[in-house]
Amino acid sequence: xxxxxxxxxxxxxxxxxxxxxxxxxxxxxxxxxxxxxxxxxxxxxxxxxxxxxxxxxxxxxxxxxxxxxxxxxxxxxxxxxxxxxxxxxxxxxxxxxxxxxxxxxxxxxxxxxxxxxxxxxxxxxxxxxxxxxxxxxxxxxxxxxxxxxxxxxxxxxxxxxxxxxxxxxxxxxxxxxxxxxxxxxxxxxxxxxxxxxxxxxxxxxxxxxxxxxxxxxxxxxxxxxxxxxxxxxxxxxxxxxxxxxxxxxxxxxxxxxxxxxxxxxxxxxxxxxxxxxxxxxxxxxxxxxxxxxxxxxxxxxxxxxxxxxxxxxxxxxxxxxxxxxxxxxxxxxxxxxxxxxxxxxxxxxxxxxxxxxxxxxxxxxxxxxxxxxxxxxxxxxxxxxxxxxxxxxxxxxxxxxxxxxxxxxxxxxxxxxxxxxxxxxxxxxxxxxxxxxxxxxxxxxxxxxxxxxxxxxxxxxxxxxxxxxxxxxxxxxxxxxxxxxxxxxxxxxxxxxxxxxxxxxxxxxxxxxxxxxxxxxxxxxxxxxxxxxxxxxxxxxxxxxxxxxxxxxxxxxxxxxxxxxxxxxxxxxxxxxxxxxxxxxxxxxxxxxxxxxxxxxxxxxxxxxxxxxxxxxxxxxxxxxxxxxxxxxxxxxxxxxxxxxxxxxxxxxxxxxxxxxxxxxxxxxxxxxxxxxxxxxxxxxxxxxxxxxxxxxxxxxxxxxxxxxxxxxxxxxxxxxxxxxxxxxxxxxxxxxxxxxxxxxxxx
Amino acid sequence: xxxxxxxxxxxxxxxxxxxxxxxxxxxxxxxxxxxxxxxxxxxxxxxxxxxxxxxxxxxxxxxxxxxxxxxxxxxxxxxxxxxxxxxxxxxxxxxxxxxxxxxxxxxxxxxxxxxxxxxxxxxxxxxxxxxxxxxxxxxxxxxxxxxxxxxx
Numbered sequence: 001x002x003x004x005x006x007x008x009x010x011x012x013x014x015x016x017x018x019x020x021x022x023x024x025x026x027x028x029x030x031x032x033x034x035x036x037x038x039x040x041x042x043x044x045x046x047x048x049x050x051x052x053x054x055x056x057x058x059x060x061x062x063x064x065x066x067x068x069x070x071x072x073x074x075x076x077x078x079x080x081x082x083x084x085x086x087x088x089x090x091x092x093x094x095x096x097x098x099x100x101x102x103x104x105x106x107x108x109x110x111x112x113x114x115x116x117x118x119x120x121x122x123x124x125x126x127x128x129x130x131x132x133x134x135x136x137x138x139x140x141x142x143x144x145x146x147x148x149x150x151x152x153x154x155x156x157x158x159x160x161x162x163x164x165x166x167x168x169x170x171x172x173x174x175x176x177x178x179x180x181x182x183x184x185x186x187x188x189x190x191x192x193x194x195x196x197x198x199x200x201x202x203x204x205x206x207x208x209x210x211x212x213x214x215x216x217x218x219x220x221x222x223x224x225x226x227x228x229x230x231x232x233x234x235x236x237x238x239x240x241x242x243x244x245x246x247x248x249x250x251x252x253x254x255x256x257x258x259x260x261x262x263x264x265x266x267x268x269x270x271x272x273x274x275x276x277x278x279x280x281x282x283x284x285x286x287x288x289x290x291x292x293x294x295x296x297x298x299x300x301x302x303x304x305x306x307x308x309x310x311x312x313x314x315x316x317x318x319x320x321x322x323x324x325x326x327x328x329x330x331x332x333x334x335x336x337x338x339x340x341x342x343x344x345x346x347x348x349x350x351x352x353x354x355x356x357x358x359x360x361x362x363x364x365x366x367x368x369x370x371x372x373x374x375x376x377x378x379x380x381x382x383x384x385x386x387x388x389x390x391x392x393x394x395x396x397x398x399x400x401x402x403x404x405x406x407x408x409x410x411x412x413x414x415x416x417x418x419x420x421x422x423x424x425x426x427x428x429x430x431x432x433x434x435x436x437x438x439x440x441x442x443x444x445x446x447x448x449x450x451x452x453x454x455x456x457x458x459x460x461x462x463x464x465x466x467x468x469x470x471x472x473x474x475x476x477x478x479x480x481x482x483x484x485x486x487x488x489x490x491x492x493x494x495x496x497x498x499x500x501x502x503x504x505x506x507x508x509x510x511x512x513x514x515x516x517x518x519x520x521x522x523x524x525x526x527x528x529x530x531x532x533x534x535x536x537x538x539x540x541x542x543x544x545x546x547x548x549x550x551x552x553x554x555x556x557x558x559x560x561x562x563x564x565x566x567x568x569x570x571x572x573x574x575x576x577x578x579x580x581x582x583x584x585x586x587x588x589x590x591x592x593x594x595x596x597x598x599x600x601x602x603x604x605x606x607x608x609x610x611x612x613x614x615x616x617x618x619x620x621x622x623x624x625x626x627x628x629x630x631x632x633x634x635x636x637x638x639x640x641x642x643x644x645x646x647x648x649x650x651x652x653x654x655x656x657x658x659x660x661x662x663x664x665x666x667x668x669x670x671x672x673x674x675x676x677x678x679x680x681x682x683x684x685x686x687x688x689x690x691x692x693x694x695x696x697x698x699x700x701x702x703x704x705x706x707x708x709x710x711x712x713x714x715x716x717x718x719x720x721x722x723x724x725x726x727x728x729x730x731x732x733x734x735x736x737x738x739x740x741x742x743x744x745x746x747x748x
Numbered sequence: 749x750x751x752x753x754x755x756x757x758x759x760x761x762x763x764x765x766x767x768x769x770x771x772x773x774x775x776x777x778x779x780x781x782x783x784x785x786x787x788x789x790x791x792x793x794x795x796x797x798x799x800x801x802x803x804x805x806x807x808x809x810x811x812x813x814x815x816x817x818x819x820x821x822x823x824x825x826x827x828x829x830x831x832x833x834x835x836x837x838x839x840x841x842x843x844x845x846x847x848x849x850x851x852x853x854x855x856x857x858x859x860x861x862x863x864x865x866x867x868x869x870x871x872x873x874x875x876x877x878x879x880x881x882x883x884x885x886x887x888x889x890x891x892x893x894x895x896x897x898x899x900x
Binding site: 066067068069195197198200201202203204205207208209210211213214216222247248276277278279281348349350351352397398399400401402428430431432650651654657658659660661662664665682684688689690691692694695696697698 | 786787791820836847878883
């Protein structure tokens with residue numbers, strides 16, 4: 001069947017409608033190689049996420065930050081799907097920070113779980129208008145029309161019209177109310193659920209990407225900052241003569257030191273501004289600064305560790321209670337206890353923080369690799385003393401984030417320096433700055449004691465957690481774990497034990513504490529799952545069977561019934577229950593893939609852990625080999641994730657791999673302080689996983705599910721380290737109550 | 749004056765001879781494909797080829813590249829279709845992508861000297877290139893795929 005396609009002119013004439021234009025204009029600086037230079041065009045623009053330009057190009061606006069999770073691709077899949085778009089005629093623009101998009105803080109593994117439905121609706125709204133425009137032109141009912149391959153088709157007659165020819169008419173139609181719009185049925189999904197390749201792939205492999213570190217503005221200076229070595233100290237004296245005398249150094253500017261609470265404020269320090277990065281780095285080295293001291297100057301990690309372990313072993317403040325733990329422990333056949341310690345960690349994204357700023361009379365513009373563009377906008381407005389409407393935050397690609405780039409202190413540094421220098425400035429964090437002046441994953445200590453009966457059943461679980469809290473970053477003197485942190489793998493312990501008592505203890509902070517991929521789940525899952533493995537050994541049971549027994553019968557856990565405060569990652573429990581069936585299921589899947597039951601026969605050393613976080617369920621089996629020198633390797637790791645509905649299974653797999661390897665780094669890395677200063681400075685003394693440490697191979701399973709989408713970026717991280725420690729126990733008989741785990745295990 | 753060839757183009761440099769090649773590439777030539785990660789030759793993000801050998805440009809002063817031939821990610825292949833670039837895409841290797849220029853340049857130098865590397869050779873050659881996203885297993889797969897494919 002061959003049906004002539006209406007030309008645009010004819011179509012407008014037929015429809016007897018004028019053309020309503022929606023104009024979108026924004027300008028990028030001339031020298032900046034950001035893709036997708038916007039142009040003045042006529043377009044259909046029913047909402048902030050979707051536009052269709054005159055030539056029919058579907059323009060998707062991604063309001064979440066891209067840091068490797070391929071959210072730009074996922075969001076494009078969702079919207080292109082609703083419009084049945086031709087993938088070759090889709091472009092994705094990156095949104096600046098603006099509250100009109102709703103939440104943009106790209107953390108908490110919530111880009112999909114909080115946006116899938118609203119983005120489907122956004123796409124379906126545009127689809128609805130195109131369908132109506134075509135129906136009007138053909139004088140048929142919109143319900144008789146379908147979208148197919150960037151066209152609207154009248155099914156009965158076979159007439160077909162390209163999107164480009166509908167824009168002028170569609171743009172004049174009223175935007176329908178949400179209730180009038182129906183997103184596609186799951187069975188009709190064309191892109192969602194498929195392993196579509198990253199839209200940024202070609203740029204990445206060609207070296208054509210723009211990260212925060214890569215931004216170039218006309219007439220720009222590069223700034224490197226010597227920040228206070230001890231939090232909140234100030235320069236007592238600065239000798240910058242040598243720095244100022246250096247060729248290419250243009251300016252030396254002192255920044256005001258921050259004070260408690262740290263919030264997202266820049267730390268202060270002394271900035272050297274130069275015409276190139278090398279000169280700025282050399283200039284900073286040539287500064288001679290004498291620093292003040294304060295109460296944090298006495299901070300020693302060794303002493304803190306002793307203190308934290310003591311607090312963990314003492315009585316804490318009860319936050320969840322069921323039954324009578326003290327009595328159950330007294331009556332126990334066997335009592336087992338362990339005290340855990342995990343050090344500070346740095347997120348250390350491969351791209352250290354960076355931001356470029358340009359200040360003019362009427363606005364402040366910042367280009368930066370931020371996870372949180374709205375917080376950057378608020379902070380820059382605050383430090384510059386301008387209304388936030390005058391601040392534009394352009395979001396570049398992020399060379400990793402892992403929570404570090406949720407804090408926009410570097411954006412404020414760039415704005416402050418650009419104003420003082422009177423010309424654009426890019427602030428570069430050196431790796432040393434990143435490792436020594438971060439927002440650290442907190443140091444922690446935990447004590448667990450359990451009672452077992454004669455049959456090896458756990459009858460009592462007593463767990464105390466102690467750590468400097470993230471709240472200390474936002475409230476001076478906050479020194480007790482917050483409800484928000486306890487909800488991450490502690491208070492939501494899924495074990496079906498009749499007597500449970502969970503406590504928290506006090507600890508002061510001496511560095512800025514922040515988020516790191518999966519946050520408190522990291523140390524809570526480590527303690528809980530290595531301890532569960534100890535209980536299995538004490539009960540002389542198979543760790544898998546024992547873990548399943550601890551989790552108990554399939555059920556939905558009601559923490560409120562035990563008086564525990566639990567917010568379920570901000571989502572309702574009826575939509576996202578704590579469903580132990582799903583936890584048991586991922587354990588069954590992963591152990592089957594790993595051939596768990598035959599491991600002894602096959603002389604393989606395996607460890608298991610399973611954890612629910614960010615509304616998803618992940619079980620991990622790690623296999624290790626240990627050579628005569630005690631050096632261990634991971635030939636293979638097995639992961640099963642149940643994240644409900646999945647938008648891009650290939651990228652979910654990649655997150656399971658990467659999240660696992662991040663978990664490995666959490667087990668082998670350590671940040672320490674002496675006299676208030678961070679002792680590590682770069683990758684020679686801050687250990688992160690390299691290729692030879694990582695699992696040589698992965699087996700990843702994604703549970704097929706139509707449940708509401710859960711998080712993906714973070715959930716694979718928490719179970720990895722305990723699964724590794726349990727595998728190392730199987731191989732060596734050694735327990736690792738204190739992190740980091742050494743890369744070579746000495747025989748005792 | 750230091751004369752050198754970068755991606756088949758001759759360049760002349762008369763700045764600080766101690767300036768590392770990385771900053772000449774990034775700041776003077778606006779070639780941003782080569783990335784800064786550590787400044788101490790510890791992470792490999794800045795890897796380029798100097799006379800064909802994988803080298804950390806963050807720690808290589810300009811004086812050391814006098815009369816040398818430098819290849820960066822931008823010049824690895826004229827259409828960006830080096831077998832490794834193709835294999836990288838086909839195996840969905842990159843996540844954030846920041847370290848991947850350095851990974852690809854390091855892998856290209858490995859394949860030039862060892863056309864069919866085994867697991868241990870790959871680990872050895874790639875152990876200086878950190879990826880915090882954890883793309884290592886896919887890097888391994890992609891190198892093997894490229895090694896098995898046609899020569900450029």
